[in-house]
Amino acid sequence: MRCQGKVWLFDLDNTLHHATPHIFPHINRSMRDYIERHLGVDRHEATRIRQDYWVRYGATLLGLMRHHGTDADHFLRETHRFPDLERMVVFERPVIHALRRLPGRKLIFSNAPRHYAEAILDITGLGACFDAVYSVENVRYQPKPMPAGFRTLLRAERLDPHRCIMVEDSLPNLIAAKKLGMATVWVSTSYRQSPSVDVKIRSVLQLPERCGRL
Template structure:
């Protein structure tokens, strides 16, 4: 593969968001629905689950059925008292990313301000050419096909040049359907057929370049 284009997810790919970040965002989203829609916490939780099941994201349901301003929602639900202590850093991440040839971008359903802040905390923001956040996707999150196609058009590259690095199997399925090489970041040992390589951590990538390029 000539000068590959690496597309990295952010949460649970470049860092582990499960212990601290995701619980905080979940509480913030429930609180937002309680305040803005006048719901109880139980009702807010049920509505979030319903919209997630139907649309793949709470925000899409809120925009469609309640006229929610997506910028306001993302700003209010991604406030952190001390992000620096909440992000779980991988000490070897910076060197691992620098060892990868080609272009590197972040392709995340997260808001831009949050993505930039997390990358800054980890000390790797300068290693990425760009961040394709939910705003840049016009609030159409992965794995929407048109979102992937819009990204490819913006980059001016063919899918065959791209390596998608993700923890989400649904996103990787779409990437493979379009012709990308896929890397699944997961502790599970059995990978779906549409996964080209499974790793426990992105810091392992440089040791497996011969299997990808």
């Protein structure tokens, strides 16, 4: 399988930039506080609910929608507010050069809300590297790894999944992509292996050199 003529689908957080140091802790606290306020539970129970829904559904939001009738847009606005997002972003500028070396169209496919994804792309300068951005709103709140979200994107872009390469830090999301027929790249420092992963890299910076292995 050659990279030429393929379409790249990139996750955003912890794939193209490092969200773990500052952004994810802030989002997790915001979600916990939201659940406390709107479900009337204590901090411990709010943390348990957040983590349980994330594990079960791939996104806390989906569990809240299914079990509590939470308004998706309100939840996303309230939990993705940042006092100084630019200061919180950890990004390696050479990633932009690495992406420009990859042949084919490139799309963002993120479980994050659009306002946050666009802010990250603007702060990092990554926006110019991508032809389109698909946030959780664009896939009808069916986040990865749900097949429905993938199919919504594929229909909207009129893509054959066998022409797509999914680049992700989340193994469950890659397993879902592989089942649909996509090639997969796992961005991870884990020693774990998976038959659903075609190429494993520690950083997107390695992607141009490893592209041939796809």
